[in-house]
Amino acid sequence: MAEKVQYNEDSIKSLDWREHIRLRPGMYIGKLGDGSAQDDGIYVLVKEILDNSIDEHMMGHGRTIEVKISEHKVEVRDYGRGIPLGKVIDCVSKINTGGKYDSGAFQKSVGLNGVGTKAVNALSDYFKVQSYRDGETKVAEFEKGVLVNDQKVGKTSDRNGTKIVFSPDASVFKNYHFIPEYLENQIWNYAYLNAGLTINYNGKKYFSDKGLYDLLSNKVDEEACRYPIIHLKGNDIEVALTHTNQYGEEYYSFVNGQYTTQGGTHLAAFRESIVKTVRDFYKKDYDSADIRQSVVGAIAIRVQEPVFESQTKTKLGSQSVGPDGPTVRTFVNEFLRVELDNYLHKNPKAADALLKRILQSERERKEISGIKKLANERAKKANLHNKKLRDCRVHYDDNKGDEELKNETMLFITEGDSASGSITKSRNVQTQAVFSLRGKPLNCYGMTKKVVYENEEFNLLQHALNIEDGIDGLRYRKIVIATDADVDGMHIRLLIMTYFLQFFPDLVRNGHLFILDTPLFRVRNKKETIYCYSDEERQRAIHKLGGKPEITRFKGLGEISPEEFGGFIGEDIRLEPIILNKETKIADLLKFYMGKNTPDRQNFIIDNLKIEKDLDLGGESKAEEEEIEAA
Known part of the structure; x- marks a missing residue:
């Protein structure tokens, strides 16, 4: 019989702000992660500090922000008003202390209540805040949220503003690393949404002149646009949209300068408004899927006191744009009903091109309707005894359940029975x-x-992921390509990537596709086993163990035993994200990898493959060359 636990006064605990954040970090910054996903905690820390600098800019103070980010250190310097010197320590270490409560000082700000900076402080090995204000400066330093250095106010000749330096706590963010492309995307989004703001990030200037127009023109190849990007601006709202030749829908949505990666009421209204306005303009009840097929759009709105569905502000839950304003849905609907309709009337060429794209989508949908019906019936039968899919219990699209668990859901795509058996x-x-x-x-x-x-x-994979009608119902947060580290494995990896890029590009753009990084070698003696992911790691392991250790080269995932595999796909899993950055054009990418430029693809495979002869272990270089020719 289980021992009874006493419930008395001693059971009631009061944690201070620092202890509470460190005990429940997910409440403040979402999931932790190691930096391999774009919504991992280390990027939220950067965002929380940058948001405060952006708010200063929005209030008319400071046109430049300096950002320096190295492997484990972040430095942000703005030229706003600077934190009032007497409140510097309180603003970074006392919950419910900040300037965001005074609506006159911060209208429609990104940060809501000043919790973010405190969370960064509590979750950092080292945190330094310095305020420059009217010829005086104040510095305070913390370690894991504990004040370790409180300097007196001194004189300065530096311009007004605030400087924050921090290093994320390695005991909270295990094995973390910043991925430059994710940071660059973050910085670009701030630039697009704040005309006139210059962000200097690691020596490079980020500046946007045309806002969301620039965002879309950098995301899509303008030659692939069916008509020039439509760019519309109003009070507290800005939209940009076009249609391309790609499959799926692609959206970028923002509230008060915050990138809402999971959308929300404003994005739902935007998608609905496009359909409604287009139907009214052409006076025909086109299928909504045909109107939105291949659309690439962006929307940014500003609202008072926004309500988000999480502390990290990735999904807007607000129903109205302000205490006395219209609903978000009405606000967005009315804007597009007038402005998009006006644009189409004034630009008949664009209106004709849009109509042709809708009619093309309609034709394509009708052409495959018969095949689609049969394929879905097949998939339904297969799902009852689908030998290809070994499912998990928790899913990303579950309505209820632990958010942290749902964010950990992943589907491994493997080749062959031995590898899938081990995983x-x-x-x-x-x-x-x-x-x-x-x-x-x-x-x-x-x-x-x-x-x-x-x-x-392909059809069974589509059903396993639940993405036939878009990624809203995606069942796994991460889709992980797990192929062998040989020529065949690399080729299969490219073929799977082609499938997603060709038909579900929004899945890749939203950061759901990864490659499993598994060890190439096992180096061991009787006392210790070291797994190595590169030849450099192998050399270090040999040096560390000394003597003549046993070295095993894993040619395929099937050679790794299930017991060993558990260590590679557990807490210390290494995932490489497939990132489409600002310069990436999907059409060019696919043409390079999978078009009729076989030599380019061969060279890519050779350059990115750690084959036996490169690793000085002997091997089948001739056979590999033949395999590449066949590929």
Whole structure:
């Protein structure tokens, strides 16, 4: 019989602000992570500090922000008003202390209540705040939220503003690393949303002249646009949109300068308004899917006292734009009803091109409707005894449940029975699922979506992910390509990437696609085993163990035992994200990898493959060359 736990006065505990943040960091910054996903905690820390500098700029104070980020250190210097010197320590270490409560000082700010900076302080090994104000300066330093240096106010000749320096706590963010592309995307979004603001990030200037127009023109190849980007601005609202030739829908949404990666009421209203306005303009009840197919759009609104569905402000829950204002839905609907309709009337060429895109989508949808029906019936039967999918218990699209667990959900896409067997036996059945491919997938470069339904494996994968009608119902937060580190594995990896880039680019753009990094070598003696992910790590391991350790080269995932695999896909899993940055054009990417430029692809595979002869272990270089020729 279980021992009874006493419930008395001693059971009631009061944690101070620092202890509470460190005990429940997820409440303040979402998931922790190691930096491999764009919404991991270390990027939220950067955002929380930058948001305060952006708020100063929005209030008309400071046109430049300096940002320096190295491997484990972040430095942000703005030229706003500077924190009042007598409140410097309180502003970074006392919950419910800040300037955001005075609506006259901060109208429509990004930061809501000053919790963010305190969370950064509590979750940092080292945190320094320095305020420059009217010829005087104040410095305070903290370690894990504890004040360790409180300097007296001194004289300064520096311009007014605030400087924050911090290093994320390695005991909270285990094995963390900043991915430059994620940081660059963050910085660009701030620039797009704040005309006239210059951000100097690691020596490079980020500046936007045309706001959301610049955002879209940098995200899509203008040659692929069916008509010039439509850019509309009003009081507290800005939108940009166009149609391309890609599949799916792609949106970027913002509230008060905050990138709402999960959308919310404003994005739902934007999608709805596009359909409604287009139907009214052409006076025809087109299917909403045909109108929105291939749309690339961006919306930014400013509202008073926004309500978000999480502390990290990634999804807007607000129903109104202010205490006495209209609903967000009405606000967005009215703006597009007037401005988009006016634009289409004034630009008949754009209106004709838009209509042609809608009619093309309608034709394509009708052409595959018969095949789609049969394929879905097949998939439904297969789902009852789908041998390809070993599912997990928790899913990303579950309406209820632990948010942290849902964010950990992942689907491993494997090749062959041995690899899928090892992962299946060693996975976490709560959050990790496995989908097994049979042989090499079809190269679908340049094909229409019809092939997704005609090809049984593609169709079953689409159903496993639940992305047939878009990524809103995505069942796994991370889709992980787990292929062998050889020529065949690299080729299969490219074929899977082609499938997602060709038909579900928004899945990749939203940071859901990853590659599993597994060890190339096992170096061991009787006392210790070291797994190595590169030749440099192998050399270090040999030096560390001394003598003549046993060295095993893993040629395929199937050679790694289930017991060992458990260590590689557990807490210390190494994932490499597939990132589409500002310069990445999907059409060019696909043409390079999977088009008829075979030599380019061969060179890429050779350059990115750690083959035996490079690693000085002997091997089958001739056979590999033949495999590359065949690929």
